[in-house]
Amino acid sequence: xxxxxxxxxxxxxxxxxxxxxxxxxxxxxxxxxxxxxxxxxxxxxxxxxxxxxxxxxxxxxxxxxxxxxxxxxxxxxxxxxxxxxxxxxxxxxxxxxxxxxxxxxxxxxxxxxxxxxxxxxxxxxxxxxxxxxxxxxxxxxxxxxxxxxxxxxxxxxxxxxxxxxxxxxxxxxxxxxxxxxxxxxxxxxxxxxxxxxxxxxxx
Amino acid sequence: xxxxxxxxxxxxxxxxxxxxxxxxxxxxxxxxxxxxxxxxxxxxxxxxxxxxxxxxxxxxxxxxxxxxxxxxxxxxxxxxxxxxxxxxxxxxxxxxxxxxxxxxxxxxxxxxxxxxxxxxxxxxxxxxxxxxxxxxxxxxxxxxxxxxxxxxxxxxxxxxxxxxxxxxxxxxxxxxxxxxxxxxxxxxxxxxxxxxxxxxxxxxxxxxxxxxxxx
Numbered sequence: 001x002x003x004x005x006x007x008x009x010x011x012x013x014x015x016x017x018x019x020x021x022x023x024x025x026x027x028x029x030x031x032x033x034x035x036x037x038x039x040x041x042x043x044x045x046x047x048x049x050x051x052x053x054x055x056x057x058x059x060x061x062x063x064x065x066x067x068x069x070x071x072x073x074x075x076x077x078x079x080x081x082x083x084x085x086x087x088x089x090x091x092x093x094x095x096x097x098x099x100x101x102x103x104x105x106x107x108x109x110x111x112x113x114x115x116x117x118x119x120x121x122x123x124x125x126x127x128x129x130x131x132x133x134x135x136x137x138x139x140x141x142x143x144x145x146x147x148x149x150x151x152x153x154x155x156x157x158x159x160x161x162x163x164x165x166x167x168x169x170x171x172x173x174x175x176x177x178x179x180x181x182x183x184x185x186x187x188x189x190x191x192x193x194x195x196x197x198x199x200x201x202x203x
Numbered sequence: 204x205x206x207x208x209x210x211x212x213x214x215x216x217x218x219x220x221x222x223x224x225x226x227x228x229x230x231x232x233x234x235x236x237x238x239x240x241x242x243x244x245x246x247x248x249x250x251x252x253x254x255x256x257x258x259x260x261x262x263x264x265x266x267x268x269x270x271x272x273x274x275x276x277x278x279x280x281x282x283x284x285x286x287x288x289x290x291x292x293x294x295x296x297x298x299x300x301x302x303x304x305x306x307x308x309x310x311x312x313x314x315x316x317x318x319x320x321x322x323x324x325x326x327x328x329x330x331x332x333x334x335x336x337x338x339x340x341x342x343x344x345x346x347x348x349x350x351x352x353x354x355x356x357x358x359x360x361x362x363x364x365x366x367x368x369x370x371x372x373x374x375x376x377x378x379x380x381x382x383x384x385x386x387x388x389x390x391x392x393x394x395x396x397x398x399x400x401x402x403x404x405x406x407x408x409x410x411x412x413x414x415x416x417x418x
Contacts, residue, residue, distance in 0.1 A: 037410060041413075042378070044413065048356035062262050065262045069262075075250060
C-alpha cells in the first residue's frame with residue numbers, strides 16, 4: 001500500500017483533501033495516526049495569540065512611519081534609479097584626475113624644447129608673485145635663440161645695442177681725411193645759435 | 204451610431220448634449236476621491252502618482268498584520284515595532300516593483316519575512332530554552348485558565364523560534380496569518396508542494412520540541 005505524501009497529509013489535517021485520500025486514511029492506520037498528530041499540533045499552536053500592544057501604539061506607529069516615508073524620495077522618482085551612481089562619484093573623480101595627470105605628463109614629454117639652441121641658459125625671471133617664469137615664455141625663448149647667433153658688429157650696425165666706449169672705438173677706426181671732415185661738421189653744428197632749434201619744428 | 208465631430212463643425216449642427224471626459228482618478232463631480240476610499244491597488248497607483256498620503260492609508264490598513272508577523276519572529280514588542288517600520292519603508296522604496304500579481308498584503312508579507320529572517324540571521328538568535336518558559340499548570344482543575352493559556356503560548360512561541368527558517372516562516376504565515384498555500388508560495392518564492400512539505404515538517408518538529416518539554 002502506498003502511503004500519503006506530506007502534502008496530502010497536510011491537506012487531510014486541514015480538511016481539504018479529496019475523497020480518495022480521506023478513504024485511504026480511514027483504512028491506513030499509519031496515515032491516520034500522522035494526520036491525528038498534525039491536528040493535535042495545529043490545535044496547540046493555534047492557541048497562541050500575539051499580545052496586543054497599547055491602543056496608543058498604532059497611532060504613534062503610523063505617525064513614525066509617515067514621518068520616515070516623507071523623508072524618502074518619491075517611489076516613482078527616476079532619481080532613485082541613479083542613486084547608486086553617487087556611491088561611485090569619489091572613485092570616478094579620482095580616476096579622471098589620474099587620467100588627466102597621466103595624459104598631461106606624456107604630452108609635456110612629447111613637446112619639442114624651445115629653449116636656446118646654443119646652450120645659452122634662458123634667463124630665469126619671475127613676476128611679482130614669483131610664479132611666472134620668463135623661460136616659459138615662447139616669445140622670449142625665440143628672441144634669445146635668435147640673438148645668440150648675432151655678433152657684436154651686427155648688433156652695432158643695427159643699433160640693437162649700446163655698449164660703453166663704442167664711439168671712441170669708431171673714431172679710432174676712421175682715416176685722417178674722415179676725422180678732418182667729422183671735426184668740420186661738428187664745429188658747424190656747435191656754431192649754430194641755441195635759439196634756432198632743430199629744423200622742421202614750427203608752431 | 205458614430206458621428207464625427209468634424210462633420211458637426213462642417214454642417215453647423217450642434218449636439219444637444221455635452222461630452223465630458225472624466226479622468227479615472229476623479230469621480231463624476233470632478234473631485235479627486237479621498238484616498239481612504241481607494242482599494243489597495245488604487246492606493247499604490249495614487250502613491251506612485253505622488254500622493255504620499257495614500258501610503259499613510261496603506262500603513263493604517265496593514266500595520267497590525269505586519270506587526271504581528273514581525274512579533275512572531277522576534278518576540279519582543281520593541282523589535283517587532285522597529286522591523287514593522289522597516290517593512291513599510293522598504294515597501295515604499297520598492298513600490299514601483301509591485302506589479303499587482305499578488306495582493307498588496309501578500310507582497311508586504313514577503314517583504315516582512317525577508318526583513319525578519321535577515322534580522323534573526325544577522326544576530327545571534329534569541330535562544331529561549333523551553334525550560335525558561337513558565338511551567339504549564341498540570342492540574343486540570345487549575346482556576347487560572349488565562350494563565351495556563353499564557354504559559355502554553357509562551358512555550359509554543361519558544362518552540363517555533365527553534366524551527367528552521369523556511370519551516371518557521373511557513374508555519375507562521377499559515378497558522379497565524381491564514382495565508383493559503385499558494386499565497387505562502389508567492390510570499391516565499393517557492394512552490395505550493397514545497398510549502399506543504401515545509402508545513403508538514405514544521406508541525407512534526409514542533410510536536411517533538413513540545414513533547415521533549417512535556418517529559
